[in-house]
Amino acid sequence: MLKPVLSIKLRFLCLILFLCSAYYPLSAQQDTTIVIKVLGGLQFDLPRFAVKPNTRVTITLDNHDDMAHNLVVTQPNSRVKVVDDALKLAEKGAKMDYVPNSPLVIAHTKILDPGRMESITFLVDKEGTYPYVCTYPGHGYVMYGAMYVTTKPLPPIEKDLNVPEAHRQKTGAMTGHAGHQMAAPSPHPYPLKYPLHYRTFMPDCGPAAIAVALTETESYCFDAGKCYLRYAWSGGFVDNSEQWKGNGSKLTKIVGDVYWRDNTGFPFKVGTIDNTPEVHFKGYHFTNRLPTFRYLLNTIEVKETLTLLPNGAGLSRTFTFKNNKQSLFFVTKADDGITYKSSVGKFDNGILKIPAGTQKVTLTMKK
Amino acid sequence: MKTIRYIIVFAIALLFAQNSFAKYYAPKDSAADYYSVENIPLPDGLIAETGAIGFMPDGRFIACFHRGEIMTYNRKTKKWKLFAEGLHDPLGILVVNDREILIMQRPELTRIRDTDGDGVADDYETVTDDFGLSGNYHEFAFGPVADKQGNLYIALNLASNGAGIRKEIRGKYDSLSRPGRMYSCVPYRGWIMKLTKDGKLHPYAVGFRSPNSLGFDAQGRLFVSDNQGDWLGTSKLFHVEEGKFYGHPAGLIWKEDFPRVVPITLPVAKLDSMRTKESFQFPHGYFANSPTQPIWDNTKGKFGPFAGQMIVGDMDHKYVMRILPEEVGGALQGACIPMNFGSKMRIGNNRLVFAPDGSLWVGQNDHGWAGSRGIQHISWKGKTHLDIMAMNLTKTGFDLTFTLPLNEEAAKDLANYKFKRFYYEYHQAYGSKQFDVQDVPVKSIKLSADRKKVSLELAEMKAGYVYELRTGDIKTNDEKYLFNNLICYSLNKLRD
Secondary structure (H helix, E strand, C coil): CCCCCCCHHHHHHHHHHHHHHHHCHHHCCEEEEEEEEEECCCEECCCEEEECCCEEEEEEEECCCCCCECCEEECCCCHHHHHHHHHHCHHHHHHHCCCCCCCCEEEECCCECCCCEEEEEEEECCCEEEEEECCCCCCCCCCEEEEEECCCCCCCHHHCCCCCHHHHCCCCCCCCCCCCCCCCCCCCCCCCCCCEEEEECCCCCCCCEEEEECCCCEEEEEECCCCEEEEEEECCCEECHHHHCCCCCCCCEECCEEEEECCCCCCEEECCCCCCCCEEEEEEEEECCEEEEEEEECCEEEEEEEEECHHHCEEEEEEEEECCCCCEEEECCHHHCCEEEECCCCEECCEEEECCCCCEEEEEEEC | CHHHHHHHHHHHHHHHHHHHHHHHHCCCCCHHHCEEEEECCCCCCCCCCEEEEEECCCCCEEEEECCCCEEEEECCCCEEEEEECCCCCCCEEEEEECCEEEEECCCCEEEEECCCCCCCCCEEEEEECCCCECCCCCCCEEEEEECCCCCEEEEECCEECCCCCCCCCECCCCCCCCCCCEECCCCCCCEEEEECCCCCEEEEEECCCCCCCEEECCCCCEEEEECCEECECCEEEEECCCCCECCCHHHHHHCCCCCCCCHHHCCHHHHHHHCCCCCEEECECCCECCEEEEEECCCCCCCCCCCCCEEEEECCCCEEEEEEEEEECCEEEEEEEEEECCCCCCCCEEEEEECCCCCEEEEECCCCCCCCCEEEEEEECCCCCCCEEEEEECCCEEEEEECCCCCHHHHCCHHHEEEEEEEECCCCCECCCEEEEEEECEEEEEECCCCCEEEEEECCCCCCEEEEEEECCCECCCCCECCCCEEEEEECCCCC
């Protein structure tokens, strides 16, 4: 007589398990592929993601950074321990891809040189928050993220201690948006005072730029390389949060609306209307926080101060000149929506002629 | 009753246990016994990514930060005050006087002055912006440092192909070095520049990747640190002299008479023959990751026994590194050794300066990479610890000179000296593994009559290797132990 392979009890249990697996859809195994890129400044582009329990996860690490990185998935609450263990590998680390021999490591890529990618696949069955981290020496304390194995909603990211600080915080946006006169918190250890300026990477300008807010809502951008006023805007100043984050790759953002741009390429001509001078930026001086820029047009020394016209009607630009033994021409474009007026000389077809030896010109630009 | 008795017995037992535990496991000697580390209080709202630090002649500490602030700190009142603002990632400072400083920011070297004496700067003068700027984030700028004649030196980072360049750039564009990880597409990226007193900026030396940053030693020699990466198998410190090429080829395209070739397509052997080797290699990871500012100890002994020696910070380690140069075969080479101050020291040690009172101030940064933020102040408690004062190459090995006389038995114990040697390859790929790693047995040990010098004879001495020494329980007769116990000598050349 043949004995049953499984006792009745066990068979019954199997039946239940089978029924559960068939009718409880969460336990059905699924496949998910996640691509994680390396951003500059020791960050994964993905600070967290969620999968359901019993998922076969494939993570592709795409390293486009300037440094070598790996990605190590660890057991819950084990990131720091794994990072510390990786450091302890000392000179053996490089050969071991900086991954310690540890049951806390679930899966890992090799050390990927810049430009390389690698995929790893592993199964996650139990609910939990599984860190992923780069264990390259020095990176692990900042470069990490969290894989949530759950069916529940995730906590709000700004309160999620499983993601790095840089992803949690929205760093101090500067001023409020147009019409919003709420005093934004200062991003500095002192209250903001106007006029206010930043040297920073500004959009639509050379890389040497100066952003100036004359008031909380009236601002302009001066190109400290090409030595001319590039554009002006109303409604706010700048948001430096992206520019200040990490290594400074991202541009400062303009808050408000640009109402004028210089479309001439460069407004001054020396001697004749087609003679563009060589420029040199020489610096700036503050009088009650208001900057006056200094630059050279060939050998002509220029100082330029910008102020607001009454009621925010536009800008007033005061130029002083030294060594201007030839006439100067100031070129404007008729279609830029601005009405120009000068204290000296006359506009002819949008071109202002400033006679040789003129010491001071005030140019108003009405919106 | 019974319970109480148990508790008493247990408590007594615990007392004994603790006592013997303390005896057995307390560190024999530690850096914290000799140095104190104090955090400088920072003003509320400051993001203390410290770009540079210095001292004004009147004793005020001055620091610049990532968001463009330059602030002074009065140690007596513990008050911070804004001196200047709005700078673009300032990473270098040179104090001129109580009212004037030079600041290296991304786009230019700027002279910042308080002309009206109200304590706040009002004039920002462009000293030089005569170098290119592509807008690539990696084009950081460092310095300035002044030589004895008053010339200034600055260092210009290469750009990274991890990011592009701006539509509008400053300087002449040249795409020749764009292939490769780090590139130089505008003039003098990858160079050390010299600003002479006539205000002209001259290319001085080439071949750098991320030279954060520069410093003169007590003898007036210029040193520049550079970071592991492409063409740098590990992080290094270079002794920089005019006209030389130090290894990263991207900047070569701006060298006069350099042929129109993509630098990385030149044979590695050719580039290798053109370059001047570093004086010091910092083994990557466990020794240093990103070396920072080199400065020399000008405290005349107020900061301990190493007056006149040079130290360099590192972004990833809770110590600075002491540099022990010597001239061999006409070039500088030598050893580097961690200098620990105790566990209160943070990582991210980007900037260093000695205060007039002989204490060391450290400005910390992370800048989107590993590191920390803030400012720490380190002072020497006045007792001399056991450390390696000098490591000198001999024909057959090394002489180690110590700060204190050694216990003879420990000093002569072969087990206390574990040498190995390896080299990092010079190549285009990012970093390098250690090649030809071999233990090098010590054959004999001699101790000098004053017991401060140990002469080690090694089984083999080979040029082109890092000789790494881990020491064991070397101690003095009064039980002071050598706790800085890893030292790496870059053996570029052998003694004749």
